[in-house]
Amino acid sequence: xxxxxxxxxxxxxxxxxxxxxxxxxxxxxxxxxxxxxxxxxxxxxxxxxxxxxxxxxxxxxxxxxxxxxxxxxxxxxxxxxxxxxxxxxxxxxxxxxxxxxxxxxxxxxxxxxxxxxxxxxxxxxxxxxxxxxxxxxxxxxxxxxxxxxxxxxxxxxxxxxxxxxxxxxxxxxxxxxxxxxxxxxxxxxxxxxxxxxxxxxxxxxxxxxxxxxxxxxxxxxxxxxxxxxxxxxxxxxxxxxxxxxxxxxxxxxxxxxxxxxxxxxxxxxxxxxxxxxxxxxxxxxxxxx
Numbered sequence: 444x445x446x447x448x449x450x451x452x453x454x455x456x457x458x459x460x461x462x463x464x465x466x467x468x469x470x471x472x473x474x475x476x477x478x479x480x481x482x483x484x485x486x487x488x489x490x491x492x493x494x495x496x497x498x499x500x501x502x503x504x505x506x507x508x509x510x511x512x513x514x515x516x517x518x519x520x521x522x523x524x525x526x527x528x529x530x531x532x533x534x535x536x537x538x539x540x541x542x543x544x545x546x547x548x549x550x551x552x553x554x555x556x557x558x559x560x561x562x563x564x565x566x567x568x569x570x571x572x573x574x575x576x577x578x579x580x581x582x583x584x585x586x587x588x589x590x591x592x593x594x595x596x597x598x599x600x601x602x603x604x605x606x607x608x609x610x611x612x613x614x615x616x617x618x619x620x621x622x623x624x625x626x627x628x629x630x631x632x633x634x635x636x637x638x639x640x641x642x643x644x645x646x647x648x649x650x651x652x653x654x655x656x657x658x659x660x661x662x663x664x665x666x667x668x669x670x671x672x673x674x675x676x677x678x679x680x681x682x683x684x685x686x687x688x689x690x691x692x693x694x695x696x697x698x699x700x701x702x703x704x705x706x707x708x709x710x711x712x713x714x715x716x717x718x719x720x721x722x723x724x725x726x727x728x729x730x731x732x
Contacts, residue, residue: 449614461579463616491544546578551603558605570608
């Protein structure tokens with residue numbers, strides 16, 4: 444499906460699951476729809492399953508927006524206490540459309556709780572209290588974090604009661620906007636589907652003798668290894684260190700949640716390569732009358 448087709452389905456007011464491989468334009472399509480809604484004064488809540496994803500969308504986590512936090516369940520007393528929070532009641536009452544990005548990392552019980560909260564606050568038994576819900580993500584990517592004794596079928600949000608109630612229309616974006624090399628795109632999609640062809644394996648093996656003169660991007664599973672590489676490169680740069688210290692303000696819980704997910708450290712040390720001073724002379728031509 445093309446982005447334009449998905450956008451038309453979103454504009455029709457359906458609950459939508461927007462998906463596709465990396466580079467298919469999920470975030471771009473979401474942003475187009477968000478701009479469309481805001482231009483028409485429709486209140487849209489922009490959220491995501493993690494803090495980093497939320498900052499990419501200029502939104503907040505669904506946990507913070509809904510008020511459910513890190514709870515595993517909500518009873519009537521919990522809902523009533525949440526309803527008494529004026530700011531929470533105001534933002535949920537105003538919401539006409541709810542966007543949840545990176546939904547693959549949202550646990551099924553958390554989506555059920557969002558459904559529960561919206562029904563309670565809106566006093567409406569329709570799915571998600573009658574709010575249009577757009578969830579976006581790729582279930583071939585990162586799954587929800589759960590306890591070891593939780594079965595897969597119980598943790599994915601597409602197995603939740605809320606997902607079944609919402610009757611999401613699936614918009615699977617198929618155009619690739621990030622990779623222009625079709626052979627590379629084929630390999631990436633085969634890896635994504637865990638079905639790599641012999642032809643792709645042969646093509647990958649042909650690259651193992653390539654010599655790269657410049658520094659290459661390295662991937663590590665642990666932050667400690669990343670930090671060691673970064674510090675080694677930092678030490679090789681001459682010049683004066685510039686230190687930037689983060690300042691915090693706002694709701695304590697929200698600030699702590701954001702700080703835990705931001706990739707930059709609170710004390711950021713940067714260096715600049717020595718710059719050569721270049722003098723540029725500009726000759727102005729005299730204008731003739």
